[in-house]
Amino acid sequence: MSAAEVDLLVLGGGPAGMAAAWEAALAGKRVWIVEREPSLGGLCATTERDGFRFDLGGHRIVSKRAALVDRIRALMGDALEERTRKSVIALRGQRFTYPLVAAELATKLPPSLLARAAVDYARERALDALGRRSPDATFHQWVERRFGRTLYELFFGPYTEKLWGMSADELSSDWASQRLSLLNLSDVALRLAGVRKGAARTYARRYLYPRGGIGALFERLARELDALGVRVLCDAEAIAFDRDPADGSVRHVRLRAGGSQIELRCGGVVSTIPLDACATLIAPHDRATREHGAALSHRGLRFLNVMLDGPAPVLDATWVYVADPSLFMTRLQEPAERSRSMTPEGKASVMIEIPCDPGTHEFNASDESLCERAIEQLQDVGVALRGRVIGAFSTRAPYAYPRYALGYDRHRDALFSAIARAPNVWTVGRQGLFRYVFMDTAMEMGFAAAREFVRGQRSDPRTIAAIDNNPTLHEAQSVLG
Ligand SMILES: Cc1cc2nc3c(=O)[nH]c(=O)nc-3n(C[C@H](O)[C@H](O)[C@H](O)COP(=O)(O)OP(=O)(O)OC[C@H]3O[C@@H](n4cnc5c(N)ncnc54)[C@H](O)[C@@H]3O)c2cc1C
Incomplete structure (x- = not known):
């Protein structure tokens, strides 16, 4: 030694x-x-294969810490690109632009659902006014008390249980207040229900991203x-x-x-x-x-990195959130939307984020079988990959999320x-x-x-x-x- x-x-x-x-x-x-x-x-x-580059989940640099960002800029010089984020939500066979456009909501969502959400929301506010609530313990309580049952069942419950692989009644309410994308989506859901009106919050649409x-x-x-x-x-x-x-x-x-x-x-x-x-x-x-x-314990993620023939864009969005519980992925990302350096000239790629734990079928299944399933399912989300796939490989993060x-x-x-x-x-x-x-x-x-x-x-x-x-x-x- x-x-x-x-x-x-x-x-x-x-x-x-x-x-x-x-x-x-x-x-x-x-x-x-x-x-x-x-x-x-x-x-x-970031992993590279045959000129295609994939992050573990697609990261972006957005920070209020100016001193840190200055250090990063000094380190990276002109290898840092300024990009604009474009996200959409795939829900009930529809796509919603994010931030939401009022006319799109009115045409895509059933009025009966909007009315039910508004009634549920009003009921929660009335219970608040009575002032006899116990503190929120679970994720389910936290969300339902703020947004009502209809919105919980429409988006939060199914998305959260798919992401975590556990009941939202066993998940701490801490997650609701710390999970960035859910907070965004709560705003979206309120707009879906017509409960929140006016201009959408200003989201951090611009971000820094390193070339490569x-x-x-x-x-x-x-x-x-x-x-x-x-x-x-x-x-x-x-x-x-x-x-x-x-x-x-x-x-x-x-x-x-x-x-x-x-x-x-x-x-x-x-x-x-x-x-x-x-x-x-x-x-x-x-x-x-x-x-x-x-x-x-931690929640794991598997990233199915799909390499495609033909030009980008494929998704026309940086992120697509997939809420439907019958589909096994939670998010799709297109690396070329972050930087053109992520795919070879004339090619495209899509990264499919699959929440799963080590030892499970989803974690261990072959790339081929998972890719075939994904191609099939993504048709429902309006993403056509068949005939374009050159290859697919997986990267895995067994410690992706601390499980609250x-x-x-x-x-x-x-x-x-x-x-x-x-x-x-x-x-x-x-x-x-x-x-x-x-x-x-x-x-x-x-x-x-x-x-x-x-x-x-x-x-x-x-x-x-x-x-x-x-x-x-x-x-x-x-x-x-
Ligand atoms: C899907 C996804 C998307 C994300 N997107 C963003 C984003 O857009 N922007 C953003 O700011 N953040 C994002 N994050 C969060 C970001 O990845 C983390 O905040 C960051 O990586 C945390 O850094 P860390 O060093 O604490 O942990 P890690 O990055 O997990 O590093 C820990 C290291 O310790 C090593 N290690 C573990 N055990 C041992 C051992 N026994 N001995 C030696 N080494 C060990 C691991 O291999 C690893 O290299 C995202 C995270 C995920 C999962």
């Missing part, structure tokens, strides 16, 4: 981990990143880290912490890298790996920690307490905090942890966990103006 020494060890090389390494290296610290996958980027990686996909940003950042002397170990992971018996600090970390083991002496650890995995490294023999960790099942916050809090026992360990990012955060918030958390490390002062894990993800502002305006 070889031995080495660093100031800061970063576990996980996604946006949060890379940001932490960047900030610490700029402060002159010796930093290592240990990443389990063969390359950096995490959920923000979101992964290009993290490839550039990886080169920057290399120039700063950060060492990156891919296909590697931490297998044990050795803690100081006096104060609980982590002094040595045992790493597995390829076929060998490395003993690393370090001054601190910023972890962006799943919260339960980090807590288990700190307290490997603690039964309660293991039980709390086992109670938290009822009571999740109690288990998460217990794991924060386990982490707090090691005063030189920070847990940050989407997996590290078991919190639905965007790329910019994940990076901000990485910066914050690195600054605390440089100052030699660690706050309680809940302090960084509370950094504002601010989805409403994030969606309502962008630094692009």
Whole structure:
């Protein structure tokens, strides 16, 4: 076993981990990143095949954090494109422009449905006025109390249960307030019902996108880290912490890298790996920690990346939300709508987002069978792929969404307490905090942890966990103006 020494060890090389390494290296610290996958980027990686490029779900940069956006602009130079987002909702065999156009609603939706939605909505407001409601516990309660049963059954219930693979009665109401696209869609649904009138909210239609996909940003950042002397170990992971018996600090970390083991002496650890995995490294023999960790789970996603002959556009939209529960996908994306660099000249592509968990049929089915099913189903959404498909391959994100099942916050809090026992360990990012955060918030958390490390002062894990993800502002305006 070889031995080495660093100031800061970063576990996980996604946006949060890379940001932490960047900030610490700029402060002159010796930093290592240990990443389990063969390359950096995490959920923000981009995959290339035969000249077609696909993100894991199609990311965009929209942030109210001007200082962060300035850093990204400086890093990317002219490789950053300004784009305009175009989204539509596929519902009941129709497509609705988003933001909605009043004339389109009037012609496409049955008046009886609109009337029922308005009555349900008024009923909820009347119950509010009586003022004897218990707090919203579940997603179902949260939505139905705000929008009424008809709208819940029309869109929120089916979409949410398909996305999560669980009943909306078992999902915490926290999800409703944190899920960006659902908040948008709530506005849409109210307009569908004619309950909300007037001009649509100003959505962040413009965004920044790196030429070559979101992964290009993290490839550039990886080169920057290399120039700063950060060492990156891919296909590697931490297998044990050795803690100081006096104060609980982590002094040595045992790493597995390829076929060998490395003993690393370090001054601190910023972890962006799943919260339960980090807590288990700190307290490997603690039964309660293991039980709390086992109670938290993630929703996985499979992305079916379909390569097409003939020119773009295919969808004529950046995103198509698919609400119908009989169709197995939740979203479609067209990479060329984000950047022409995503497909070869004269070709097009579509990415189909399928919520599913490891071990299930949808997660494991062959690309061919899934693609055939998708081609069949997409006809109902008005997307004709037959005869154009050159090939299809899948990418998978088993940790795509932290699952906010009822009571999740109690288990998460217990794991924060386990982490707090090691005063030189920070847990940050989407997996590290078991919190639905965007790329910019994940990076901000990485910066914050690195600054605390440089100052030699660690706050309680809940302090960084509370950094504002601010989805409403994030969606309502962008630094692009
Ligand atoms: C479908 C989808 C669409 C999204 N769209 C957007 C968008 O448009 N805009 C936006 O801002 N955000 C978007 N996001 C969110 C964004 O992807 C995340 O906020 C961001 O990737 C979080 O960064 P992170 O570093 O915290 O986590 P991750 O990106 O998940 O990185 C964690 C890293 O840790 C590694 N790891 C895990 N376990 C271990 C281990 N034991 N040892 C070593 N390494 C390990 C993983 O391989 C991974 O590389 C989207 C997310 C999804 C799922």
